[in-house]
Amino acid sequence: MMVRALYHQFRWTLRLGGWAVLVLGGSLVLPAETAPPLPAGATPRDWYNAGTVELRAGKLAEAEELLQNSVGSQVAPIQPLALYNLGCVRVAQGTDLLKKSPDGTGRANPDHVEMLAGLADDASRRIDEAIASENEQKMISAYLRGGGVRREINAATKAVHQALESKKQVLAKWQRAAGDFRSAAELHPADGDATFNANATEKAIAALIDKLNQLERAGNKMKAAGKQLGDKLKQLKGMMPMPNMPPGAPGEDDEEDMPGMHPGEKEGAGKTGDEMKISPEEAAQLLAGFKLSGEHRLPLGKEGTSKPQDRKGKTW
Amino acid sequence: MNLWRLTLWGFLLLLVRPVLADRQELAESSFQAGVAAYRGGDFSAAARAFENSAGARAAAGTYQNLGNAEWQAGRVGPAILAWERALWLAPAITEARENLQLARDTAQLAAPELTWYEVISTWLPSGWWAIITALSLWLVADLLVLPGIFRRRRAGWQQALAALGLTLLLLTLPAHAGWHTRSNIGFVMEGNLPLRLTPTEQAQEITRVGAGEPGRCERRYGNYCFVRFRNTAGWLTREEFKLISGR
Amino acid sequence: MVKPSITGPTPATPLADAPRSGWVASRCFFRRSPAILTLAGLLVSTVDPLPAQNFDKMSGDQLMSLMRSAPQLATDQAVAPAATFDPPVISVGAKAVYRVTLHALDEAITRWPDNTPVAAGLGLTRGAQGMLFTMGAGKMQPVTVVNFHVAAPTAGVFVVPSYVIEIYGQPITIPEARLQVLAADPGLAPLRELVLDPARTNVYVGEPVRLRVLSPAGENRSVQMLSQVQLNGDGFITGKADVRQQIAPVRLPSGETRTAFIYDTSLTPFAQGSLNISAQGFTSGNQFGGQIIIQGGAVIPAGPPEFALLEAAPVTLNVMPLPSAGRLPGFMGAIGSFTRDTPQLSALTVQAGDPVKLSVTIRSRASLSHLAMPPAPDTPAWQGFAVGSPTLGGNTATFTYTLIPQTDQTAATPDIPFSYFDPEQGAYVDLSIPAVPIQVLPAAVTAATNELTRGAAEPAPAKKRSLSGLAPTLGTTAGSLVPLQERGWFCLVEVGPVLLLLALWLESRRRQFWEQHPDLYRRREARRALRRERHTLQQAAQAGDARAFAASAVQALQIASAPHFPAEPRALVCGDVLQLLPEAERTRAPGSVIRQLFRATEAQDFSANSPEFTHLLALQSPLNQLLAELEARL
Incomplete structure (x- = not known):
């Protein structure tokens, strides 16, 4: 009775409060733009619809997976549509990768490459003169100068290599996207958009390949210049007495990377002597009770099982 | 009138007979040419000759030799297909069976997984099952219908024979189902072939399949077959995946 | 930046029947049920649940802080024993519970009388026992409740006298309690009980099954929340991670629909046979932990909770063993219905010896918390390791493997067998992770590694086997590889005998018909013979052969007349034919024609002189008319 009286007294406050909490809680729990997780019995159409929603929301990885499932379900009417959207997803993924990829074009610029090649020639000439x-x-002077030029060449070669690698990934994505558009057009010849997109993607691929070739040429040129300079430095190093070697001078040994390690990486600290701590997940599992682990097999057949027994009460 | 008809049939027979004879002759001559090339060590030429012979007339011996020639030429897929076709025509050929076993052991390939009715269908050649079914059907029909037509009483032995024929007829039906489903079994012709996600030229590659892998063609789209393998499924062209029944 | 000219995704909107989001569904629900606002507001104002602790996001230090900040356990409080009957007044045959409540730990009860003293005629059977903690004075106070089921066959007042038990080694006196049993039911409140409602009762070993513990609303639609809900029995485990709580209208086993508090959990049997499962839980009034969804109208009681231990009648699950037959490779105990996404590789190109990650997501409507990963493949070409346990998320579990190619002579990752048992189909289903194409580049390996790899990759020398020789002849031949029974001509040949039999049968039918209708047969035969004879008659007339004309005419007349008698045509004489003509016509032209023809032929047969026939050709026209009339009468 008291509760009812209180309710009548503050019913409007309570209603407004209830609305506010529910709307706020709902907006936190349920993201508006996310496609709901699909049930196990989802149809290809459901996959397609969910993938399209994810594509619109810009969630490319999720959209790719869902659309891939839709294409893989081999339902003829949906396949061209899903392929088309899959192509859109992959073009967007490639574009994203391209935006994030290190720009090696500055270092692969012909002028820059020529400049580095000129520097390498100059350093080689000085080494020859010194010898x-x-x-x-x-x-010593020629050695130091040559070492500096070689470091610059190595850094530029590495940057170009990284740019090459990332652009190859973009190329792979776009090639797949072009294939998707072509496949969509092949399955549904009246789809002019698919043909248009395939052509546009192939044009972009051609431009990217030009850029890749440019990078590759620059990389090769710098590699050759670096090797030539390295040989000269090695020759010069052999002629210099060790006590006269400049401190921190570049040499053959310190140019070599450690096998299995990338430059800039450090070996991790040893784990000896550290206390083993239980992780929060493990603690949660312990607190939550027991679970079947992957190693515990459930009985198959009648072997190894017994009839359930009646639970006995306490033996006070 | 009757004379005219007889003449027409005779004329048609005269027209067809040379064609049949020519095909038989071509099959024989190609077969002998293949044997000679095989013995001479030219396995590719032998394979071509056996293929011509099989094209003119399908024969178990030709397919067995074709399998040998393809295997010796290093083409695993066509070899396995040829031996399977030899067994398709004559299930009792032990040489083809042993060669298949050898090839599969060597190339680490699995044999097609057959259902129970498909296993039954392998006991006899397809023609035999068809003839048994036809004869039993006719026997049953005759024994049931003819006494009535000729105003004779159905004797006990006639009824027993009709029941026997009907039993035989029913027993052959699973074998026919087996033949029908086995017709969709085929083999990958070349190694490392990309399995397509869609029946298109620039399709996404699902995985790669090896030469001689068995699969079942579930449906077709243009020149493509949707093939289900043991653990995966995808599209292959009809040149890449050939059916045992040659369809 | 490359900006390809891509038009938008097609179609502009998703296809029809796009899945509705849960948010939309919730909005619809609230619009339909304005009463929920009241309840929601009430809950917000009266209940202040503790925020749920997310262990996944807590660091180790935070966990320690949490454990240290946990309130102390009160062990020095007064035991305050209480004994009551619930309900205190029942009718004969109705059920009641004798409930003993102690403010002490469950484990602290060191002695209880073997036979609880009880009034004569009252049957006591031990029921459930449970313990919960309440907060008081900054400490956690344990409350232990012991239930006894009561059966009263006769009316009267029954007293359970006070008796002594031991708690913490100290004697504690349980006060007496009284139960009034009435001979007739004047509308008494029934015993409060829980209801156990499993989703399925025929399940397989290891198959998770949903199970609901219901606390139906009492009078005035008052719903008691439950806490410390516990399932009792052997041979199963319960899922604590996927418990859902709800207040909603439910259909009870009695058929009645009533609002109830629903404690929805899952249970996994691990022993076959019949499992008896019962449930118990404490009423907690308006207090609850975790999230709760409320639908429909219900009243949540205010004030301090009662903490009564309620029980549910046991239910029996029939647990079947998984079939051994048809078990597929890669079966790791997964039971239910699952689907698999396309496996993904972390890189499409890798050097031999370098690791690559393979991940694949498994989806299911059921809980995936017990899903175990299939073991990683270990082939001569690939070495594999499973990375930890499956990563769970919503209705998905992701398997991750580290795979290391041992050689560059491989173009795809190995298959990973995986299968599950589908209880709906009653069969194992293959869900193997297929091979994924990958480019493996050669690695600069040492000579020793190379040797090892070669040694592992090359199989042991097998027994020497060789191909068979060539077949000397063509052997069994066929027109085509297409099975005989699927060729068109064979089907046509099969139809041949059927047609033959059909023809024979039709002929038999026809013969029977003529046997049954001989007059029709005679008339038909007469018509045919008449047509033939008239043809001969025409030819004789055209040839001017009067003798033959006369003979044919007489035969035609005899044939046309014979079925009417019936008689053999040659046995008929002129008079017989004339009888068929109308009386008036016998003496006129038709009769005259008949007589002339018969007379001429008879004269030829019996007269010595050769009669004159030439004039008879002039009778052709009336004869034809006469024959036409006679044919029409056939």
């Missing part, structure tokens, strides 16, 4: 003069100071 010919047999002057230790000249040798």
Whole structure:
């Protein structure tokens, strides 16, 4: 009775409060733009619809997976539509990768490459002169200069290599997208959009391949220049007495990367002596009770099982 | 009138007979050419000759030799298909069966998984099952209908024979179902072939399949077959995946 | 930046029947049920549940802080024993519960009388026992409740006298309790009970099954929340992670629809046979933990909770063993209905010896918390490791494997067998993870590694076998590889005998018909013979052969007249034919024609002189008319 009286007194406040909490809670729990998780018995149409929703929401990875499932279900009327949208997803993925990829074009610029090649030639010439003069100071100077140029060439080669790798990924995505559009057009010849997109994607691929070739040429040129300079430096190093080696001078040894490690990486600290701590997940599992683990097999057949027994009460 | 008809049939027979004879002759001559090429070590030429022979007239011996020639030429898929076709025509050929076993063991390939009625269908050649079914059907029909037509009483032995024929007829039906489903079994012709996600030229590659892998063609789209393998399924062209029944 | 000219996704809107989001469904629901606002507001104002702790997001230090900040357990409080009958007044034959409540730990009860003293005629059977903690004075206070089921066969007042038990080794006196049993039911409140409602009762070992514990609303639609809900029995485990609580109208086993508090959980049997499962739980008034969904109208009681231990009648699950037959490779105990997404690789190109990650997502409507990963493949070409346990998310579980190619002579990852048992179909279903194409580049391996790899990849030398020799002849031949029974001509040949039999049968029918109707047969035969004879007659007339004309005419007349008698045509004489003509015509032209023809032929047969026939050709026209009339009468 008291509760009812209180309710009548504050019913409007309670209603408004209830609305506010429900709307706020609902908006936190249920994201508006996300496609709901599909049940196990989802149809290809459901996959397609969910994939399209994800594509519109810009969730490309999810959209790719859903549309891929829709295409893989082999339902003829839906396949061309799903392929078309899959092509759109992959073009967008490639574009995203391209935006994120390191821009090696600056270092692969022909002028920059020519400049580095000129520097390498100049350094090689100085090394030759120093060797010919047999002057230790000249040798040291030429060695230091050559080492600096070689470092720059190595850095540029690495940048170009990274750019090449990332652009190859973009190329793979776009090639697949072009294939998707072509497949959509093949399955549904009246789909002019698919043909148009395939052509547009192929044009973009052609431009990308040009850029890749440019990068590859630049990389090769720098690699050759770096190798030539490295040989000269090695020759010069052999002629210089060790005590006269400049501190921190570049040499053959420190140019080599450690096998299995990338430059800039450090070996992780050893784990000896650290206390083993239980992870929060493990603690949660312990607290939540027991579970079947993957190693525990459930009985198959009648072997190894017994009849359930009646639970006995406490034996006070 | 009757004379005119007889003349027409005779004329048609005269027209067809040379064609049949020519085909038989071509099959024989190609077969012998293949044997000679095989013995001479030219396995590719032998395979071509056996293929011509099989094209002129399908024969178990020709397919067995074709399998040998293809295997010796290093083409696993066509070899397995040829041996399977030899068994298709004559299930009792042990040589083809042993060769298939050898090839599958060597190439680490699995044999097609057959259902129970498909296994039954392998006991006899397809023609035999058809003839048994036809004869039993006619026997049953005759024994049931003819006494009535000729105003004779149906004797006990006639009824027993009709029941026997009917039993035989029913027993052959699973074998026919087996033949029908086995007609869709085929083999991948070349190694490392991309399995397509869609029946298109620039389709996404699902996985790659090896030469001689068995599969079942579930449906067709243009020149493509949707093939279900043991663990995967996808589209292959009819040149890449050939059916045992040659359809 | 490359910006391809891509038109928007097609079609502009998703296809019809796009899945509705849960948010939309919720809005519709609230619009239909304005009463829920009241309840929601009431809950917001009266209940202040603790925020749910998310262990996944907590660091180790936070966990320790949480454990340290947990309130202390009160062990020095007064036991305050209480004994009551619920309900205190029942009718004969109705059920009641004798409930003993103690403010002590369950484990602290060290002695209880073997036979609880009871009034004569009252049957006591031990029921459930449970413990819960309440908060008081900053400490957690344990409350233990012991239930006894009561049966009263006769009316009267029954007293359970006070008796002594031991708690913490100290004697504690349980006070007496009284139960009044009436001879007739004047509309008494029934015993409060829980209801156990399993989704299925025939299940397989290891198959998760949903199970609901219902606390139906009492009078005034008052719904008691439940806490410390517990399932009792052997041979199963319960899922604690996927418990859902709800207040909604439900259909009770009695057929009645009533609002109830629903504690929805899952249960996994691990022993076959008949499993008896019962449930118990404490009423907690308006207090509850975790999330709760409320539908329909219900009243949540205010004030401090009663903490009564309620029980549900046991139900029996028939647990069947999984069939051993048809078990597929890669079966890891997964039971239900699952689907698999396309497996994904972390890289499409890898050097031999370098690891690559393979992940695949499994989906199911049921809980995937017990799903175990199939073991990683270990083939000469690939070495594999399963990465931890499946990553769970909503209705998905993701398997992740680290795969290391051992050679560059491979173009795809190995298959990973995986299967599950579908209880609907009663069969195992293959859901193997297929091979994924990958480009493996050669690695710069040491000579020792190379040796090892070669050693592993090359199979042991097998028994020497060789191909068979060539077949000497064509052997069994066929026109085509297409099975005989599927060729068109064979089907046509099959139809041949059928047609033959049909023809024979029709002929037999025809013969029987003529046997049954001989007059029709005679008339038909006469018509045919008449047509033939008239043809001969015409030819004789055209040839001017009067003798033959006369003979044919007489034969035609005899044939046309014979079926009317019936008689053999040659036995008929002129008078017989004339009888068929109308009386008036016998003496006129038709009769004259008949007589002339018969006379001429008879003269030829019996007269010595050769008669004159030439004039008879002039009779052709009236004869034809006469024959036409006679034919029409056939």
